């Protein structure tokens with residue numbers, strides 16, 4: 001279905017929210033009205049006008065159009081989806097508000113990207129809309145923020161390099177969150193709580209969280225890879241201690257889905273795992289134990305319904321609240337992806353470093369989502385999949401790396417060969 005005659009290139013849906021406003025701000029600073037036909041979307045016309053006026057005053061935009069709808073009124077979402085070539089959405093929790101917009105985009109053949117890390121909801125949209133989205137030629141790309149761009153695109157970077165340099169993929173990759181400093185918003189915490197809520201009531205959500213291959217296509221939901229595991233580990237390859245990553249549950253599954261959607265270029269026995277690096281020696285071991293214990297306690301508390309609602313009410317910030325501008329601008333993150341493979345000449349290691357000097361979940365996520373959307377608008381995608389419920393690596397691919405480099409991200413890749421006879425250390 002051609003979308004060339006649409007009124008807008010891109011609607012930022014949720015522009016009055018914390019992450020949506022940052023995304024709209026980034027796009028209006030980076031792109032002018034002569035290169036991008038942009039509209040801001042939301043449910044409250046007055047607040048939307050005020051965001052539009054504020055962003056126009058800080059940029060070269062004289063006027064920013066707005067579109068009004070409500071996630072609970074599907075007809076309004078149909079109108080929005082038919083008015084634009086791409087929608088990028090930050091209206092979450094997606095489990096609660098996301099499905100009607102995906103449906104509207106699939107029906108209108110409109111490309112779509114979001115910031116979701118709600119793995120239960122991704123499974124729902126895969127099962128309900130993947131085939132229809134393929135048919136309609138609508139790219140529905142989940143996980144275009146801190147979950148899961150660094151892990152998924154970092155893995156693509158490593159594997160593309162391995163295939164170019166060694167004519168073989170890495171059999172395993174480990175994703176290390178080496179460093180991350182930033183804050184968290186009410187919307188993100190509320191979305192996290194929604195996953196625990198779903199797991200307590202919905203058997204499919206529980207199965208999705210249990211099965212490492214739950215986001216793979218139907219009929220391909222098993223395999224050899226169990227992921228990182230919920231305990232501290234001494235990483236043999238790098239000699240550092242690691243703790244479980246709170247994002248592993250989503251990122252590992254997204255990377256496995258990428259491999260499957262791309263037709264298994266990394267092999268059916270490909271393994272991936274994500275961990276948080278805590279350092280070397282006794283200090284690294286103690287930090288890993290403390291982080292593991294903290295994550296375990298938080299998970300246990302969020303599993304108990306009365307504790308979960310007390311934490312939501314009394315501890316989490318309200319929706320719309322988030323880290324200060326100072327914190328966003330002074331945040332940073334580095335994610336390192338290390339792959340191990342075997343070529344005819346011997347074994348090899350490929351390493352990618354991906355990061356930037358901005359808070360990962362907000363300043364950086366706004367750029368990752370904004371640039372994903374611009375890739376879709378421009379058709380700047382390196383993928384044979386022109387429809388379906390996709391991942392950043394399978395739905396957009398390497399052009400996103402180039403755009404993020406231009407936007408100030410580091411995305412570097414290098415390799416080392418292990419001398420013949422030396423099998424080399426594995427991750428651990």
Ligand SMILES: NC(=O)c1ccc[n+]([C@@H]2O[C@H](COP(=O)([O-])OP(=O)(O)OC[C@H]3O[C@@H](n4cnc5c(N)ncnc54)[C@H](OP(=O)(O)O)[C@@H]3O)[C@@H](O)[C@H]2O)c1
Pocket residue numbers: 014015016017018019020042043044069070071072090091092093094097115116117144145146147148185186187188189191192318319320321322360361362365
């Ligand atoms: N993966 C990542 O890196 C990452 C980073 C940041 C955020 N996120 C995710 O992004 C989502 C948003 O986070 P946030 O902090 O921006 O949350 P937020 O500030 O609460 O924003 C939520 C947005 O949803 C809108 N909304 C709520 N109900 C609606 C409805 N019925 N119809 C239309 N719009 C509705 C809100 O509109 P009003 O302004 O009118 O209330 C607001 O614009 C969350 O799911 C979060 O987990 C992910």
